Amino acid sequence: DTAVSQTPKYLVTQMGNDKSIKCEQNLGHDTMYWYKQDSKKFLKIMFSYNNKELIINETVPNRFSPKSPDKAHLNLHINSLELGDSAVYFCASSQAEGLFFGSGTQLSVL
């Protein structure tokens, strides 16, 4: 049983397209996150939700919109994709201290 699962694992798309990445956790955690990892492996938090409410929103372009239909799901929708959006996006969840990560979605914008 995968604790934090995200789909798709790979996403290749053209500039200007709109795409979504889905994330689900079966750990019963209240808090979920989206992180972006660039080509140099640097990790930066994008969003955090607690019980479906947005609690962290870092400086992220408005083209990125998270949606949390329930506390087990946190999806990421990206409009008008740009070349610079190419990265690996990680979903994570936490209850107490420490985060559990999904295996990542590698997004390539051509």
Add this chain to the structure above:
Amino acid sequence: GNSVTQMEGPVTLSEEAFLTINCTYTATGYPSLFWYVQYPGEGLQLLLKATKADDKGSNKGFEATYRKETTSFHLEKGSVQVSDSAVYFCASLIKAAGNKLTFGGGTRVLVKP
């Protein structure tokens, strides 16, 4: 603000060598500290953690001690294996900051047979 600084890699060593990866933090308050490991093509896995000063986290032969006086959380392993080749991330968490985990830049470790 909160930040984490760790030594840049890559770190290349031979099997059975001693590994140290330095990590220092700045934080307002008293953070919990973590080491995560990312194997090639995979997500991050929690390796170990320490929640207060002088705590020692340990797992899979790795250890790190929370040193408040030097604001450090250096990762060590006495005898590395080829399977330890990965990217290691130091991180800090302040609960008051909404459980936001702040990562260091990652250190790539390559262990050669």
